[in-house]
Amino acid sequence: MEKYMLLFRNTTATESAYQEMSPEAMQAELDKWNSWIGGIAAQGKLVGAEALEQEGKVVSGSKHVVTDGPFVESKELVSGYLVLQASSFEEAIELSKGCPIYEIEGRVEVRAIQVFNQA
Secondary structure, eight states: OEEEEEEEEEEHHHHHHHHTOOHHHHHHHHHHHHHHHHHHHHTTOEEEEEEOOSOEEEEETTTTEEEEESOTTSSEEEEEEEEEEESSHHHHHHHHTTOGGGGGTOEEEEEEOOOOOOO
């Protein structure tokens, strides 16, 4: 089995909508995510998953210049990720199709994880 990373991408407008949700609506949204992730875990394919804070720091160049960002003003941001095991790219894509982010016009970027030999 290979490992794949699913990167959850949505717009800043969507993130703003999440911030304005009532506690009940937010809990219902979290329940959808927990159900989908739980289904992957029940198949023994979940490696890990986390949501990401909206802002952080960006380190750039050979001098490692640290700046604020990424900024919420961006048109699109990575809001979280999930790492899973699948037998093929096609299976990883199929597992991504249950993600609740599609309900809000978000996107899932599916990427194979490259394994480096550590000799």
